[in-house]
Amino acid sequence: MASTTKIVELSLLIAKETAKVDGFLSRKGLAAPSFDEDAPQSIPIPDESADIKEARLAVIEACSELKDLMTGPKELLRFKWTDYVSVKAILRFRLDKSFPVGQSTSFEAMSKFSGLNVMNVRRIVRHAIINHHFFKEDTPGVITHSALTAILADNELARNSLVVELDEFWPAAVRVADAMEKWPNSEEPNETGFSLANNSSKSMFDIFAEEPFRGERFGRYFSQDKTADGLLDNYPWAEKATMVDVGGSHGSVAISIAERFPHMKCYVQDLRDTVAEGASRLPTELQDQVTFMEQYVGDLNLTGTKLTTISDFFTEQPVIADVYYFKSIFHNWADKYSVKILQNLVPALKKGARIIIHERILPGLESLTTVDARRAINLDVGMLQLLNAQQREMHEWPKVFSRAHPGFRYLGAHQPPDAVRWIIEAEWQG
Incomplete structure (x- = not known):
């Protein structure tokens, strides 16, 4: 009997796992996925339905691989050099705002709204429909919103x-x-x-x-990323008394900790305008637990260039605490500067103090095909293009701590269930 080919194997997997998702949505009376303007903005699978969430991800991964296999290597090498031209033009000329959700428009009306001529509106909109599901043209010349442009118009x-x-x-x-x-x-x-x-x-x-x-x-x-991402339930905060959220923005994590653990004293450090806004939002009942601290904006000489917008990651930490928490901070810096950030904690560290770094870890070879792995690797390259910074693999974290000071003892890292970020931890032994 002939063995099943990869493309057939993938197609069978897609059919099987899609049926699981479709059956779940049907049983729950939920709408099926659609690009109609009134479609759900995301597929409503609750966290407790882990098997359905896994089925959805399996379909996404298998569809991606099957599409590439059926496209073939030679065609995959072709660069889509016009891919996002239409999307950028739509946003720049606010075509998504040119008519209300639930109504229709024409190329002529969009032209009048934007100042673009009718030919350019038509070519841009049709490119976006074909390539990105932006807008719909079910009747020639009659444009309505799709699910995607409906989101842009209102969100x-x-x-x-x-x-x-x-x-x-x-x-x-x-x-x-x-x-x-x-x-x-x-x-x-x-x-x-x-x-x-x-x-x-x-x-x-x-x-x-x-x-x-x-x-x-x-x-x-x-600003949309306000989740504690498994931190509250997967770290022994009940055993701690004080924490510093370094670069903590408006204090969403510190506030969540203070609400859950009333004995905790939390400090949020960030730039002046950021902490001022955070303090203005702080609930009255938490004012004795959460303190916002303006960080000094100092100069850091980087190969002769003055960066005057660096906060005091690079000046000595003034607060003595049990825990120093960094959420998605180190991935903004190359090793050279990540080491400096850790070194500037040292003057404040007491024996047993913990450092928590809360961010993604690059996947190993065994999981490179997953959706989450692709996102982590794409973010790693994004850090390169923006800041010469990086996401790190598991084995790189002990080296960062040891380079900073021999007094740091790396304790390891774990990823809470369903979380994106890992909890990476070290202890100061002096």
């Missing part, structure tokens, strides 16, 4: 995220190879694809500091 955070990715991240990606050639193996945050794309000798942080609109837009891009 400013989602829209802002796409704008940032296309206006800030995409141009930097195009210049990464140029930066690697110009500054071989650089760890400096101002020698990047982002710097070249902006015709600047400054880092992304400095550039945004000089252009507040861009900086505010970038800040909003990350």
Whole structure:
């Protein structure tokens, strides 16, 4: 009997796992996935239905592999150089805002709204329909929203995220190879694809500091990530009394800890405007537990270039505490500067103090095909293009701590169930 080929194996898997998801949605009376403008914005699978979530991911991974196999190597080598032209134009000229969700429009009306001529509107919109499911044209010349453009029209955070990715991240990606050639193996945050794309000798942080609109837009891009991502239930906070959230933004993690553990005293350190806003939002009942601290904005000499927007990751930590917490901070810095961040904790550290680094860990070879692995690896390259920074593999973390000081003892890392980030921990032994 002939063995089953890979493409048939994948197709059978897709059919099997799709049936699981479809059956679940049907039993629960939930809408099937669709690109209609009134479709659910995400597939509503609750956390407790882990088997259905796994089935959905299996379908996504298998579909991706099957598509590539059926495309073939030669055609896969072709670069889609027009891929996001239409999306960027739609956002720039606000075509998604040109008519309300639930209504229809025409190319002529979109032209009048945007100032683009009818020919350019038509070519841009049809490119976006074919390639990205942006808008729908079920009747020739009659344009309605799709599920995607309905989200953009009504959800400013989602829209802002796409704008940032296309206006800030995409141009930097195009210049990464140029930066690697110009500054071989650089760890400096101002020698990047982002710097070249902006015709600047400054880092992304400095550039945004000089252009507040861009900086505010970038800040909003990350404002949606307020989850503790398994931290509260998977770390022994009940045994601790004090914690410092370094670079803690508006304090969402510290506030969550304070609410869950009333005995905890939490400090949130970030830049002046950020902590001022965080303090203004702090519930009255938590004011004795959570303190916002403005970090000093000091100078750091990076190979001769002054970066005046670096917060005091690079000055001595003033607070003595049981735990120092860093959420998605170290992946913004190359090893050279990650070591400096740790070294500047040392003056405040008491024996037994813990350092928690809460961020993704790059997957090993055994899990490179998963959706989560792809996201982690893509983020790693994103850190390269923006800041010459990096995501790290499991084996790299002990080396970072040992380079910083022999007094650090690496304790290991674990990933809470269903969490994206890992809890990476070290202890100060002095």
